[in-house]
Amino acid sequence: MALLSYVVAYLGILTFGAVVASKCIGYLKKPVHLRWELYPVAHEDARRASYGGSYMEDSGWWLKKRRPSRRGGIKAVAVEFSTLHSTFRNNRPLWYRAYPFHLGLYLLTITMCLAVGVSVLASPGGLDGSAGRFVGRLGQTLALTAFLCILAGASGLLHRRLTVPDLKAFSTPEHFFNLGLFLGLSVLGLILWLAMPSFFGSLCLFLGALLTFGFISQGNALFDLFIIFLFALMAYVPATHMGHFFMKYFLWHDIRWDDQPARDNPETQRKISVALGRPVSWSGGHVEGGGARSWAEVVTGRPAMPQKREGATP
Amino acid sequence: MTRQPGLRDVCTREGRLVDVEADALIRLPVAFDAVGRESVSDEGRDGCSRILDDVQVLRIPRPATRQEEEELVRRFLDGMRKLFSPDDNWTFLSILETSMDYCAQCNSCAGACHLFEASGGNGMYRPNLRSEIFRRIYKRYIAKVPFAKWRYGDVELNWKTVVRLGEMAYRCNLCRRCAQVCPIGVDNGLIAREIRKLFSQEMGISPPELHDNGSMRQLGPDASARNNARSVQDRVEQICAEYSALTGYEFHAPWDVQGADILLAHSVLEIMYWPESIAAFAIIFQKAGLSWTLSSELAHHDATNFGTFYDDAQFARTALLHMQIAKRLGVGKMVLGECGHMSKALSVAADRLLPRELDIPRESCIPILRDIIFSGKIAFDPSRNDIPVTLHDPCNVVRLMGVNRPQREILHYLCPQFREMTPHGVENYCCGGGSGFALMNRDNIGAWRNNLSGRKKMAQICGAFAECLGPETKKLVCTPCSSCKVQISDMLEKGGVRARNSMRCAGIVELIVNAMADVNPGFIPWLRK
Incomplete structure (x- = not known):
């Protein structure tokens, strides 16, 4: 069981990395899209970002130097990730459940990072000494809070999906399955936290062994099961709609806030040229693609007038 | 009929699916006379399907045989495949795919939709209803995701689903307020437009006001273009004369001035229905001493871009047509009059379609009006x-x-x-x-x-x-x-x-x-x- 937990952990990390990378690369390899921004755009200057203004509020904007505010973009993303501000504003009943859930996941991630830090930096003996004891208590507290938050959030979300008719009608089996997995993880984590002398200490030892290929058994089958559960979940989540935790970067930065004019960007102009050379195969009579003509050829010609088109006024 | 259609109802129910009762609509603080609705049968007119509600935007012939039903579904699926092809839909593929893959079904979009709210919460106006049907079809038939039926839920793809999905794409104003509130960035407004695109670009089905009498006349041979340039010019001259007399200020609208600083674009809607707007622009620009012109060619074809609403090919053709007109006049920039979609179409959406030589600067009229007002040139x-x-x-x-x-x-x-x-x-x-x-x-x-x-x-x-x-x-x-x-x-x-x-x-x-x-x-x- 202990060995299996290490195998699953390695596979989980590799799969997580591979899925995230393939999704990101897959997105980046997509053709350039038309501008489709939505205001407010966070990287506008602070004054304009506050009310949803854009550089197009200036007459002759193309003659002026644009200074997108990287700080504004980072700040908006930081606020959104840390507080789920958009849900707080627009769907408060959901926020009361989604926020603890997300907070729990953040805390669990921090706990894992702290455990990795301890296993790398601390002397053998781990959490001895006053500083070590402080970090140990901090890790224990973080882990407990994380599990409680995930438990509260996942049960709240599940309850909402099962009881609010509007949500229930649109919930898929995968929604329930995913929330069930997180619920299971938090329950298992809480049982371990209560049952083990130091859950965080065991986590440090496990992660240290994982990093050094030590394969030390923690001597606790439930802990091994927890590790298997945790890393299997880590591998699975990015492949589902919950992958929004990293794809949100593209959805916000590259779509919602993508206000860069082509005239300022030779790379975009090059991509547009490539895209216009792509073949068109739409069958609508007015498009006349046929798979042989390029977009450039189709859109620079006038459409032929059809004899009769469905949907036309008789 | 129902007020809260479920996902499966869209595929399975016979007859008209939804009824939006007048007494369910939100109350207004003033007396408001409802416009009478024509009583219609489920068959609709001319053998067309009217199986969503009592409105008919698209006229999709009702399949008479099983073969016709299957043919409708086949054409729909062909179009859907093309929507997810980097060749056929490079314009919006990345946005569409991310909107397909990452929706959490949190329903925040419904709370933001004016149609959902105004209808008293009628389920048909939930922005994610059409999106979710489209998504489930995509996952199962296009992306062919393993266990799609089990993971994402099932919808039956039949002619009723296709017809209702097409109509539902026209129960949305594409205002994208739903996308603005989405915590993830999913764009249900875009999905509605993509469905419109599929019907138009693949199946040749679109509202006649936008296609036959809109973009096709606009882009067609000169003889059938939307307006007679001479009659539009006459109309504008008549407007100038009337409003010169009214205001006591003699002004003219300049036509086809080569090398003017500004080409002012009006939609024909403005010229025909809002003469005061045409006059007001001419008075303000003349008073401010701007170098500007109107274009008879633009008036002839109309500065509206109907393609914005339903079809990328027509959208791109119209944008190119407009910019070629500006190029021929050799103007410094194009100022887009009081027309929202014309402003967005040319300023934003067309930005990544135009070749460098046609990328003449374009801007909304509002900033320049603000600058004129605060310049002190006019009291x-x-x-x-x-x-x-x-x-x-x-x-x-x-x-x-x-x-x-x-x-x-x-x-x-x-x-x-x-x-x-x-x-x-x-x-x-x-x-x-x-x-x-x-x-x-x-x-x-x-x-x-x-x-x-x-x-x-x-x-x-x-x-x-x-x-x-x-x-x-x-x-x-x-x-x-x-x-x-x-x-x-x-x-x-x-x-x-x-x-x-x-x-x-x-x-x-x-x-x-x-x-x-x-x-x-x-x-x-x-x-x-």
């Missing part, structure tokens, strides 16, 4: 606009372009009793005429626009004038968009609000000229004291 007397005025923000100009503050600076300066609607700016609600609906009236569409799609806006307007409703005080709704003006004026008129509450609608330029100190008072005659 103003704001007391001429001393009535309650509120501003309707066109979605295209504000939420989708970020032109938000200049119009407010103008109105705060020129209208002493200016007040905002709630909410406003980027959080505004659509007027109800968005995405081409302002141009449609047939088959209960006019009734739908007036009774339902514009209802939330009407509630907002009444809210802005809450303390002065009734006939005693004149009130004005200002909006810098001709489609919004058509929609709001139509609602005020047909709903009886205009008569019972002394309320009218006008553009910003009319209010600007009405406040000019050195032209005769009463440019907006109705406002004259």
